[in-house]
Amino acid sequence: MESKTRLDVNGQLTLKELPYIIHWDSDKCTRCGQCTSVCPQKAIEPAILIQRLVTSEGPLPLPQAVRQVGQGIKQVTDIERYCVGCAICSQVCPNDAIFPEYNESNKFAFHKNQGGTPYKRGGRRNSTEVSTLDKLKFTRISMLTDPALDAGRHEFHIRTLLGRNLAPGDMPLIIKDNELGLDETAFIPPVREIFPIRIGGMSFGALSPHMWEGLAMGVAYLNEVENIPVVMCTGEGGMPPRLLKSRFLKYFILQIASGYFGWDEIIHALPHMQEDPAAIEIKYGQGAKPGDGGLLMAFKVLDLIAKVRGVPMRVDLASPPTHQTKYSIEEAVAKMMTSMSMAFDFRVPVYPKISGTKTATAVLNNLARNPFAAALTIDGEDGGTGAAYNVSLEKTGHPIASNLRECYLNLVKIGRQNELPLFAAGGVGKTGSLAANAAALIMLGASGVDCGKYIMQAAAGCLGDERNRCNLCNIGRCPKGITSQDPRLYRRLDPDKVAERVVDIFKVADSEMKKIFAPMGRSTQLPIGMSDGLSVSDKAIAEQLDISYAC
């Protein structure tokens, strides 16, 4: 005889398999329905529940339990609708009746590959271990033998150079009457003096219009009012044509990547540009997903994005893993840098960005020989992305600290440490220590750093973390409106507030870097490669980075 209730539950999951479990308090809940309507995953839904109700009537307590049918909230166990832990339900609940909790023993990774489709997501590598950058301490403090500087009183010049610096012997100088002059006919590569923390490439498309606008406004304010020359990279996808022709273009690094998205608009805007861009970044790789090109999923390719990128709406925009024209670094890459330099009449620094890799020094040595290579950005494994295969995010890539250090020491070996600036990215500010991480990388040899995920978290309240919280950037359902193209979502984000926070962030980073450099006696130049200032309490790291061990 068949049982009344089928016990065959093949393919079904329990809540214990899911990464986040919703805690809902029936007593507090007023059944307003806001949580279910706001949930980006539809992970919770209204449900009919049988509840046990204890009542007592009359003058004496005589509790009686009854079961009654009522309405409530239920978390679904469909893996496609798993709770991502974003907690936007908690944010909208007027009564604190609901919140998600991380489930340490989840089996998410075993199930999130339904239909033969690998798990794709946004965010960055899910690792909560302390990164090397966070382990580094600033230990060479000027004490009684020499005076430390005063971060409040002395003038600090927290600036770096983006662009190819000539070799000292190649300076076109003329000596006349005991004075040096410049040979005006000689070519001097363009160099920009910028704040050493840049906003890394996040595309107009990956980010919502409000987020992008907020960042751009913040950057313009920092430059024009606060005198902090922060530059921002566009990522692949161009930028709004109106901005391309504006005087603000000088605060932006235009990125060209393997899909060349957005470059039709840029090329057409060239004759109308009032200003040169800060630089051109040629993206060859991304730390979060080495070997993959950019990916803007169809969910996000709506009207405006389709126009800027010159593509139809609602199609996946996958940039190829590599530039189609790339044959070798000596030829095609060099040609691309030369072509981009020519397009801007050699007035704009052009540099490549690669993902962290064991072969970074080989790339670097090639660039060092190319006079048009203005810099090299290396993006480590802890970098973020708007969309990538989870396996790439988790398992491929190179940590930035040792990769950067190896490259810097390689430049020292060939005597070109000042000629080809290195920019480090990937995990800068991962735990909120933006200035300290940046300062540590600078002392290891970086001329500057990029941050992206930190900016999203600090300026716009991005919910993503290293327990895979949220990370829905790829499907355009960002509950904060940061990475969505859906106006119903991105109107949740106030661009003015984002801009204000961007300004806060860089003012604080400026102050904190001064607080780090002052006791180490460095103010007039950035302490690039001042590795004697660093220590770490891990001997293996100390040895690998060629810094001192302290415990």
Added chain:
Amino acid sequence: MCRLSAIISDSYFSPMENIMALETMKEGHDGSGLGLVLRDLGGEFQGLKEFPILSGISSKEGLRVMDEYMVKLGFKTKHLWNPRIKNYSGKMKARGFYFARSYEYPEWAEEASPETQSELLTKTRLELRDLGKGQDQGDDSIIIYSFWPDLITLKEVGDPLDVGLFFGLDKKPLLAKNIFAQGRQNTNYAINLYACHPFFIEGFTTMTNGENTAFVPIREFLSSRGFPGYVGYRSDSEVFCHILHYIRKELKFPLKYYKDVITPLFDREMDKRSDKAAIELIKRVLRPLTIDGPNCTIGTDIDGTVFMAQDSKKLRPGAIGGVPGKYALMSEVCGVDTVVPERDRSKDVFPMKYDMAMIEKDAKEIKIWNQKHGSMSTVN
């Protein structure tokens, strides 16, 4: 903080003058060492100006190795000076054979260009230094400070006055017209003779007080220039001498640009400079050579011009005073008082953060180059 004592004169004088000046500044050094560089020599070296002088210390075995090596290269001893240590009755013990020995060039190099001779002297100095293997291995068999015509270096651990007496400089002084002396304060490093100022390379000398916080990037920059003499760096101040050599000899900048290299102006401060375009470029291209102090550096250019320059915040003291014919460049005014008590003190110069004070070889006047205003003024 070490104390610095430099004197430039148009007549020969004894290094005891420098040492007595250091004695008045005694509160500033801890008696952990004295370094002396004498150039434009008089006395027994007066007639030997074109012959390179090897200065250093060696053991008996080191002396044999050194002699063999010099003979092999073709150098012939012309004159030998040794301090008269046997008359010394103090606490110091001789660590070996102290010498200043002038040589005739090998025949092939006698008529060679100054560049070739310079290369030969540097190469020989470094090879001899390597033969001694340095002090790291506990082997003091050969310590070489300088190998250059008309220039002697003496260094030893101890109180400066005691070291002066130890070398017998009070009884039979070496004479010179340009003498640099440093009274050492041993703060950050183990006592090592190679770490003791003044430093010398191919005709350039500097001594510096204070700590150089930008030492590591500067050392890495210099070490990677491909010039064999940019080695050592037992002291974070040695880079000041090599920077001077680099910009003067390799890049051929006029001397006043030393200030623009070690302490470049902020961009907004450059407007009064007629060479603004050049110094903007220098600032970018030589960015790793920027110091942050706290440092006062005193140096001698290859042409014998003596100078004093401060870090960009003027975090260290420095005073210059004198009369035409004799000037003292000291860490403190009391040192100047000892050397030139009869001067007009109102004409003393205290170089500030934009200044580079220079006194040419004839010791006639002090010229002050103001980096910010791009102007040169004269005090005499």
